[in-house]
Amino acid sequence: xxxxxxxxxxxxxxxxxxxxxxxxxxxxxxxxxxxxxxxxxxxxxxxxxxxxxxxxxxxxxxxxxxxxxxxxxxxxxxxxxxxxxxxxxxxxxxxxxxxxxxxxxxxxxxxxxxxxxxxxxxxxxxxxxxxxxxxxxxxxxxxxxxxxxxxxxxxxxxxxxxxxxxxxxxxxxxxxxxxxxxxxxxxxxxxxxxxxxxxxxxxxxxxxxxxxxxxxxxxxxxxxxxxxxxxxxxxxxxxxxxxxxxxxxxxxxxxxxxxxxxxxxxxxxxxxxxxxxxxxxxxxxxxxxxxxxxxxxxxxxxxxxxxxxxxxxxxxxxxxxxxxxxxxxxxxxxxxxxxxxxxxxxxxxxxxxxxxxxxxxxxxxxxxxxxxxxx
Numbered sequence: 001x002x003x004x005x006x007x008x009x010x011x012x013x014x015x016x017x018x019x020x021x022x023x024x025x026x027x028x029x030x031x032x033x034x035x036x037x038x039x040x041x042x043x044x045x046x047x048x049x050x051x052x053x054x055x056x057x058x059x060x061x062x063x064x065x066x067x068x069x070x071x072x073x074x075x076x077x078x079x080x081x082x083x084x085x086x087x088x089x090x091x092x093x094x095x096x097x098x099x100x101x102x103x104x105x106x107x108x109x110x111x112x113x114x115x116x117x118x119x120x121x122x123x124x125x126x127x128x129x130x131x132x133x134x135x136x137x138x139x140x141x142x143x144x145x146x147x148x149x150x151x152x153x154x155x156x157x158x159x160x161x162x163x164x165x166x167x168x169x170x171x172x173x174x175x176x177x178x179x180x181x182x183x184x185x186x187x188x189x190x191x192x193x194x195x196x197x198x199x200x201x202x203x204x205x206x207x208x209x210x211x212x213x214x215x216x217x218x219x220x221x222x223x224x225x226x227x228x229x230x231x232x233x234x235x236x237x238x239x240x241x242x243x244x245x246x247x248x249x250x251x252x253x254x255x256x257x258x259x260x261x262x263x264x265x266x267x268x269x270x271x272x273x274x275x276x277x278x279x280x281x282x283x284x285x286x287x288x289x290x291x292x293x294x295x296x297x298x299x300x301x302x303x304x305x306x307x308x309x310x311x312x313x314x315x316x317x318x319x320x321x322x323x324x325x326x327x328x329x330x331x332x333x334x335x336x337x338x339x340x341x342x343x344x345x346x347x348x349x350x351x352x353x354x355x356x357x358x359x360x361x362x363x364x365x366x367x368x369x370x371x372x373x374x375x
Contacts, residue, residue, distance in 0.1 A: 025088035040065035042102040051078035121155040150174035162329040186364040198289040199270035201230030208306040209296035220345030236277040243278040287314040295320040315357040333362035
């Protein structure tokens with residue numbers, strides 16, 4: 001009934017660039033047949049970050065048959081880089097007809113779909129939660145539905161969580177076998193795909209930005225540039241469907257401040273005052289030539305921040321917002337980070353001159369997890 005009521009909205013959303021592949025696949029099974037392979041190790045992830053985090057685990061399971069399901073288009077595209085059969089996870093009402101028997105179902109982070117757990121378990125898969133987390137902001141909501149999560153977690157053989165706090169929350173929800181292993185993103189390989197020559201001057205990159213954040217960053221940058229005329233700003237929006245919107249905003253600032261602007265897809269010499277990176281897969285390459293990284297997603301209350309490991313790996317001085325609740329565990333391992341409100345960005349840029357580069361001070365051993373998956 002809910003599906004029928006929501007059908008007009010689902011159809012409208014399917015025309016949006018962001019959803020034009022995932023919605024037809026998930027809600028209408030368009031080009032989204034059942035996995036051909038059975039008795040494989042099945043990983044389910046939501047989006048790009050979780051798909052990337054799988055790499056060291058998939059590499060260690062080279063003798064196993066692997067299948068992967070995803071929710072988002074970016075996650076699906078990343079998963080296709082692996083030696084695996086990849087599908088979108090269908091809407092729950094399809095799962096009893098769609099799921100085939102697999103050896104293991106490994107679900108990352110907070111992808112808690114009841115029918116996924118119940119049907120996979122009924123078809124013989126042992127269910128494992130990996131990198132599981134319950135954020136400070138969402139714990140109250142989980143506890144209100146503890147009866148539901150108790151039923152869902154009854155299908156789970158083992159829960160590998162990111163922190164002791166997560167362990168306590170899962171136990172409170174009824175999980176029986178909970179182990180702390182840390183955040184598996186610490187094990188991921190961080191690398192660049194292209195090497196660019198670092199331009200003259202101070203390079204400030206605004207990475208993985210969301211709506212409204214670009215305006216705060218642009219205001220702070222031009223206030224800072226009055227006394228630091230050689231500074232350049234590179235903006236890398238989180239979602240490609242926003243490239244045109246962000247370019248038009250940057251164009252307004254370029255006219256207002258008599259500054260130069262370029263699109264990265266058209267010109268890659270970093271000669272302008274501002275550069276919009278309107279291509280996917282370039283963020284690490286940009287971090288590698290940047291001095292300061294303003295990490296987006298944490299200046300709004302509804303996103304939860306983004307992964308700080310990549311800018312820290314390349315030695316950027318990280319500035320981010322105070323709403324990083326989804327990345328709280330990762331930020332514990334990164335030193336020399338400034339956490340500021342949007343109106344404090346200008347002061348943070350000046351303070352960055354005095355601070356050492358951000359750095360990661362932690363590793364993780366996944367051998368226990370890999371052995372459990374192989375059992």
